[in-house]
Amino acid sequence: MFQIIGILVVFIMVFGGFMLAGGHFDIIIKALPFEFMMIGGAAIGAFLIGNSGKTVMKTLGDFGKLISGPKWKASDYRDLLSLLFLLTKTMKTKGVIALESHIEKPQESAIFSRYPKIMKDHFAVDFICDTLRMMTMNLEDPHQVEDAMEKQLEKHHHEASGPAHALQNMADALPALGIVAAVLGIIKTMGAIDQPPVILGAKIGSALVGTFLGVFLAYGLVGPFASRLKGVYDEEAIFYHIIQNVLVAHLHGNAAQISVEIGRGNVPSAFQPSFLELEEALSAAPAE
Structure with missing residues (x-):
C-alpha cells in the first residue's frame, strides 16, 4: 500500500512542481516515447545481457x-516454532529412530503435514531435515553444525537476492543511458544548426528529456524498487535463521521448550508471538 502511495507522490510532486513552476508538457510528451524507447530499451537489453x-x-x-512484502507472516513464525518444538521433542523423548521417518520423507510426515505453508518452502524443509539428519549421524558439535548451517544460509540468501542486485545495477546504469539518449538528441540538434532559435530550443529541450528520464527512473522508481526487494529478502531470511537458532540451542542440550523460546526471542518484533500465544500453539499441536 505504501509503495503505491510512494509512486503516486513521486509523480505528483515532480510533474506537479514542474507544472506549477510554469513548465509546459508539450516537449516532454512529444519526446517521451522516443526517449523511453532508447533508455528503457537499452536498460532492458543490458538487464538481459548481464543476468542469467x-x-x-x-x-x-x-x-x-x-507490494505484498515478505511471504512469512506472524502465524508462520508461530507455526515454525511449533514444528521445531515437535521435532526436537520427538528426538529427545523418542530418540533418533522415531525422528528418521519424519526427516527422510517429510511429505509423508504427520508432523510436517500440519504446516502446509512451510511444506511448500523446499529450502526450509530441506534445511530442517538436512540439519537433523546430521545430528542423527552423530555430528553433535554445536559449533560445527552452526557453521555448516550458516554457510547454507549465506548461499541461499545470495541466490535469493539476485533480483535486488540486478535491479540495483539497472538503476545505476539508467542515468548514463539517459546521457546517451541526450547526446543522440544533441547530435540531431547539431544537424539542424541553421534553424531559427525557437526550433533549436525545442530540439535541445527534447534532448534533455533523455537526461531527465534516465535520472528520474533511476532514483525515483528502479532504485527504490531494488531497495524494497532487498529489504523483503532480508526479512524473509530471518525465518531461516530462526531454524538455526532453535536447532543449535537443541544441540546445546536445552529442552525443546527452551530451544523454541530462544528462537521466539529472535523473531522480529512485528511478528513475534507472545509467550502465551506460543504456549497455546504448542498445546494445540501435540506430537504423535
Missing part, C-alpha cells in the same frame, strides 16, 4: 513482493 535466465525470471516473478 533464472535471475530474469525470478525478478519478474518477485515483482509482487514490492
Whole structure:
C-alpha cells in the first residue's frame, strides 16, 4: 500500500512542481516515447545481457513482493516454532529412530503435514531435515553444525537476492543511458544548426528529456524498487535463521521448550508471538 502511495507522490510532486513552476508538457510528451524507447530499451537489453535466465525470471516473478512484502507472516513464525518444538521433542523423548521417518520423507510426515505453508518452502524443509539428519549421524558439535548451517544460509540468501542486485545495477546504469539518449538528441540538434532559435530550443529541450528520464527512473522508481526487494529478502531470511537458532540451542542440550523460546526471542518484533500465544500453539499441536 505504501509503495503505491510512494509512486503516486513521486509523480505528483515532480510533474506537479514542474507544472506549477510554469513548465509546459508539450516537449516532454512529444519526446517521451522516443526517449523511453532508447533508455528503457537499452536498460532492458543490458538487464538481459548481464543476468542469467533464472535471475530474469525470478525478478519478474518477485515483482509482487514490492507490494505484498515478505511471504512469512506472524502465524508462520508461530507455526515454525511449533514444528521445531515437535521435532526436537520427538528426538529427545523418542530418540533418533522415531525422528528418521519424519526427516527422510517429510511429505509423508504427520508432523510436517500440519504446516502446509512451510511444506511448500523446499529450502526450509530441506534445511530442517538436512540439519537433523546430521545430528542423527552423530555430528553433535554445536559449533560445527552452526557453521555448516550458516554457510547454507549465506548461499541461499545470495541466490535469493539476485533480483535486488540486478535491479540495483539497472538503476545505476539508467542515468548514463539517459546521457546517451541526450547526446543522440544533441547530435540531431547539431544537424539542424541553421534553424531559427525557437526550433533549436525545442530540439535541445527534447534532448534533455533523455537526461531527465534516465535520472528520474533511476532514483525515483528502479532504485527504490531494488531497495524494497532487498529489504523483503532480508526479512524473509530471518525465518531461516530462526531454524538455526532453535536447532543449535537443541544441540546445546536445552529442552525443546527452551530451544523454541530462544528462537521466539529472535523473531522480529512485528511478528513475534507472545509467550502465551506460543504456549497455546504448542498445546494445540501435540506430537504423535
